[in-house]
Amino acid sequence: MPSPDAPQILLALQLANGYGAQPGAWRMPGTDPSAYTDMDVLVRYAQTAERGKIQLIFLADTPVLDVDLEQQAPHHATDPIVVLTSMARSTERIGLVATSSTTLNEPFTIARQFKALDIASHGRAGWNAVPTSIPAAAANYGITLPSRQDKYERAHEVVQVVQALWGSWEADAWVRDVEGRRFADMSKIRPVNLRGRHVASAGPLAIPPSEQGQPVIFQAGGGDAGLEVAARYATGVYANPFTIDEGRAHRDALRAAAERVGRDPDEVKLFAGFMPTVAASRRAALDRRRILDESVDLDQRVRYLGSMIGLPLTPAQLDEPLSADQLAAARPSPGDPRAPHALDVAQEGWTLRDVLAHGVIDYHPVVPGTAADVADHMQEWFEAGACDGFSLAVDVYADGVDTFVDEVVPLLQQRGLFHTDYEGTTLRDHLGAPAQYGTDPRLS
Known part of the structure; x- marks a missing residue:
């Protein structure tokens, strides 16, 4: 068994459309066919994940209808910020992370929405900062996709402007002096006045810091350009390795890139996508x-x-x-x-x-089997250095989230691979991320 001080697995639970990671989840017994729009159902899944001490909920998002609704449910939530805000008001510890495209959204909108979520959740918000590669999504915003180089140039600019806006209201600016009739110290709430080749913002953002200061940044892009964004800004990185060797290579490259830009490589955590189906036997x-x-x-x-x-x-x-x-x-x-x-x-x-x-052509590795089979896979990957944790795409949420929490989590805890309680109250605490307010002073 690992020592008490050994690193432990981090877990993100993907909750997208309210049904599950498999296209047929909406039709399964026990599933509410209206879960796509039922915030109470989605909140219940988040509460179950919190009961299992899972570090965060993750809502991926591509703002486009990409399925035939005659037979399939939508892939993504109605609106990630609305769903996460609903979850925030009915949970206390679990982190809340969503995608918002750096290609389609202006930095002031991203900064305002995610910092408001961070305030509402008392410091549990995270932003998955990724460019968009789907032309139909761009068309919904009345634009055509820029080149890959321009997309990633813009991504860097958007992240930098967002972080500057997050820090534009200083930590002690909100004085709330009733007797002195002074709401805030305006000398500590300043414009950012940033302009790049792709985006700009004057600022400031009229939102004070949360308990964790500002949201945590995640990233899910591929290739050298995506690696550079992750290395410079991200705490959590979503990846899709299909083998231990692939995962180890990605994680090693990520850590080396973070070190090159002046960050501690331990700050950057790789979450490998994983699709468990837990039952009494492999046949079941x-x-x-x-x-x-x-x-x-x-x-x-x-x-x-x-x-x-x-x-x-x-x-x-x-x-x-x-x-x-x-x-x-x-x-x-x-x-x-x-x-x-x-x-x-x-x-x-x-x-x-x-x-x-067996899921051999699914978009993440699949383990159909017992709770022990699933735990064995996770232990093997984690101990081989293929990831720092897993992004769980559960087949059917209605019973699959409870089964994972009640059967797999205890096995991981017994093996000393997963914590038994949250170490703090914020997402930054859960991930062991250093304090940051505004842009990272280590980066030029």
């Missing part, structure tokens, strides 16, 4: 996922699986395993990091329907 977990798969196009998925492992698969073979000849001919696609795992699962003799139920 696969059966659960097979029901969820009734809402997806399995004909298309089985053909895609074939491209991953180098075989011309058809829907006619869905309920059969690969033949001996197919197994001999199968080769994992070198361009898809999920392919070796997909082939490993197929070689165990499962039908193709069950291979797909």
Whole structure:
């Protein structure tokens, strides 16, 4: 068992549309079909996560309708800030983090919304600062997507202006002197007057500091440009590695980049995306996922699986395993990091329907199995240095969040891998992030 002073796993729970990470979650028994707009349901999930001492809720967001609503629920929340504010008023400790695009939003709007959330939650807010890469989302704002270089130049400018605005009302400016008829010290509430190539703001922001000063910054971009944003500003970084080696390489690169710009690499925490399905057995977990798969196009998925492992698969073979000849001919696609795992699962003799139920083509690693199976995966990745924690995309929120909290969390705690209570009251406390108010003075 790790020593009491050993690092421990950090957990973020993704709560998006009110249903779950799988497309069929809205149709599952026990799920409220109206959960998409029911704040009480969403708040209950946040309260369950808080009961499990999970460090934060994360709402990803892309402001565009990207599914066919005839059969699927929307991917994202109605509005992340509204949902998190609802959660803030009914929870006490758990962090509240949402995406707001640096491409589509002006820095003053971001600064105002997230600092107001930080005040409302008593210092538990975080902002996931990412550019947008989807043309349809840009069209909703009446713009076309800029080049990648311009998007990331703008991202740097937006973060810097937002942080300057957050710090424009100094910590002791709010005097509230009733006898002296003095509300605040205006010498300590000053404009920022920043102008870059892409964005500008005069300021100041008329909101005082929260209990943690200002929101914590997260990042979820890829490539060298995304790594640079993360290294300079982020405390939490969302990543999508499919193997331990991928995760370790990403985390090592992130830590090295943070050190190059003058930050302590321990300040930057990598959250690996993870999709657990917890049940009494592996077979029961696969059966659960097979029901969820009734809402997806399995004909298309089985053909895609074939491209991953180098075989011309058809829907006619869905309920059969690969033949001996197919197994001999199968080769994992070198361009898809999920392919070796997909082939490993197929070689165990499962039908193709069950291979797909293992989540081999999902957007995060999937573990369908017992609570111990899920905890084993998390322990292996964490102890190998592949991540600092996990961003959990639970299959069905209605029962899956409670199951994770009641069955997986205690195992992690027994193994000394996860805390038994919050170490403080703010998100900055939960992540061990240093105090910061305004821009980081270490960065030029």
